[in-house]
Amino acid sequence: MSLKDFEMFSYVQLAEIAYRKQQQIGCVKFLILAGESAYHAESVGVAERCYQLVVLNNPQHLLARYPSFSEAVQDEDFQPFIKQLKRFCNVEKAEYLLARTEPENLLPSERKGNLSLAAMQLLERISLSTDE
Secondary structure, eight states: OOHHHHHHHHHHHHHHHHHHTTOHHHHHHHHHHHHHHHHHTTOHHHHHHHHHHHHHHOTTSGGGGSSSHHHHHHOGGGHHHHHHHHHHOOHHHHHHHHHHHOGGGSSOGGGSSOHHHHHHHHHTTOOOOTTO
């Protein structure tokens, strides 16, 4: 398990928690952080699912300018936005928030093997469409 895998899974967990608490703005921020970490962890499926959730929720979002999360992360113009989000919540803060809000979910042992699969399962719970 790499640091980026851990980051990805932490941010996905926080996105799912924010979604359950009906904190849509926080959920979107965590989805973008999860997508960026997933891209660097080579979990393209997770990155693209994060992209879909954000863009379906808000077609006018900065991320919607790009055809995929991969292309957004590779664009220099997108990097300041990622840096801003990391100031909002770096991986250390994410770990702290998880331990504080739901310590039992920090890293369940049954999920240690394949964090991409575990992340996809959590992402299935999130539906940010404006039709709700």
